[in-house]
Amino acid sequence: MIEKTIIKLKKLIKKNNLDGYVIPKNDAYFSEYAKPDRLKSISNFSGSAGYAIIFQKKNYLFVDPRYTLQADIESGKIFNIIEIPKFSPKDIFDNSKKKLIIGFDPQVFTSFSIKRNFGKKFNLVPIKQNLVDKIIKTKNTKFVNSFYQLNKKITGESVKSKIERLFEILKKEKINNIFISAPENVAWLLNLRGRDNPNSPIPNCKLILSKNRKAYFFSCPKKITKIKKNRELQNLEFSKYSDFEKIIKKLNGKNFCIDKMTCSVANENIIKKNFKIKSENDPIYYLKSIKNKTEIQNMIETHIIDGVALTKFIYWIKNINKNQITEIKAQKKLESLRKLNKKYLFPSFNTIAGTESNGAIIHYRANKNTNRIIKKDHIFLCDSGGQYKYGTTDVTRTICFSKQKNSLKDKYTRVLKGHVSVALTNLNKFNTGKKIDYMARKHLKEVGLDYGHGTGHGVGFFLNVHEGPQSISKHNSIKLKEGMILSNEPGYYKKGKYGIRIENLVFIKRDNNELKFENLTLAPLEIDLINLSQLNKKEKDYLFNYHLNIYSKLSKFLNKKERKWLANFLTF
Secondary structure, three states, rough: OOHHHHHHHHHHHHHHHOOEEEEOOOOOOOOOOOOOOOOHHOOOOOOOOOOOEEEEEOOOEOOOOOOOOHHHHHHOOOOEEOOOOOHHHHHHHHOOOOOOEEEEEOOOOOOOHHHHOOOEEEEEEEOOOOOHHHHHOOOOOOOOOOOOOOOOHHHHHOHHHHHHHHHHHHHOOOOOOOOOOOOOHHHHHHHHOOOOOOOOOOEEEEEEOOOOOOOEEEHHHHHHHHHHHHHHHOEEEEEEHHHHHHHHHOOOEEEOOOOOOOOOHHHHHHHHOOOOOEEEOHHHHHHHHHHOOHHHHHHHHHHHHHHHHHHHHEEEEEEEOHOOHHHHHHHHHHHHHHHOOOOOOEEEEOEEEEEEHHHHOOOOOOOOOOOOOOOOOOOOOOOOOOEEEEEEEEEEEEEOOOOHHHHHHHHHHHHHHHHHHHOOOOOOOOOOOHHHHHHHHHHHOOOOOOOOOEEEOOOOOOOOOOOEEEEEOOOOOEEEOOOOOEOOOOEEEEEEEEEOEEEEEEEEEEEEEEEEEEEOOOOOOOOOHHHHHHHHHHHHHHHHHHHHHHHHHHHHHHOOOHHHHHHHHHOO
16 A cells, blocks of 8 residues: 555656655644644654655655654555664765756645755755645545633733733744744733644644734634633734735834744745744743643642552552553553543553553554554563643553562663653752753763663643753753753663653642652652662662652542552561
């Protein structure tokens, strides 16, 4: 099927006098969960990031280290897998004798991504109609969900207040107009939610704010019926995407702020015809990264609900007959436990439930072809999360069911030591993700080991589970501030054998003058994989206090057997 699709695409490439054609993962909204997923349709690659270039003789799939193994399994037969950022197209084709002509869809690429990946070795030609869409007919999904607005009691801040804070920044930077092209940023600013994404309560929409406080809201007309009546949104002019250029032309001022990460080439070119681009950084990313007290409290309450489901799940899977449980069955069981609470809505991402070698695939997704029975001698990695009213969760636990080799316990304990090092970070001293990332890897690097992903990502409040600009990674220098939420998830993966990852969500709390991480996630860690002799007193105390906190907050929601089992974590 894929091979036939690629043959058809190559015919179109030739017809358009192109050397190649590039297909990204994202759609026109640049969301993590693309609809339609053109990259998967031509490559079978199911990861959340990457892009392909199709030439007449060769096909290339570019993915980051999280997905190299997965890409090789899913697409390796028909694609050359290239790891980014080690290599980019400009590196691969550096010796090319001629300037290659590559077609692209200007609605799904940004100028920033083109400059970063292609350089001057290529002549990139915009093709108005996406070539993949000419081959594959995407199904028209029925209209189901309209947009809705959250009130101030839930968000902790009114729309008016948020807009005023945004305009203060724009005024300071002498910016007249801003195009907010990232739907999650529009959602935060206007306290809107929707269901245009499978794992996020995101309404697909875009917004222009002008210096005279005029606001132009772009979306599907069918989805805005409810919000049109909202008092806080009455100043919005609801517009069709086809009116974008007409609206740009009637705006005043000299300059614009756009978002280099999500403003398409097509929209940027329209703006450039009429205005100067003064900034390419949407300030909303930073504004929404700092959660207020209401958002934090909602997240705390959400994690208690999620913690009950997680704890019940861990007890269940450790005590049930393993010969009956597959990865998919385990995944469904966890989902069913989350559904017991009425506030649960849907997963915050597709669950990663991998046993044995499947656990070594960082973003593994179980399917009917890969689904394995979880055996007693296996270790099982489960990375999952939920969207609740009102909060977002993301947690990973590595679970065992029998005594394991000391060599494996050594790896788990080193990952755990890294996890605890992050949790106990003095944020007054180590105030960037770059500085903290080193501590997470230190204990693995002592024996020449590492992992191919960041240590932590930002998390939204009832929005995307992956959110910037903050992260705990080798290259992130954003200063961490009170109110930010991040994941803490070091790992280790032995190809063909197993995977280890320990993940909690944390928020940054001020205690007197000291900034520190406070755990949100409430789920017991796998004590049967810990080599206690490798832990110091500070680390042991952390584990005791962490499990004591879990017991004090969750025990009343557990049955007698579950409570007794959980109490054991206080005495190991």
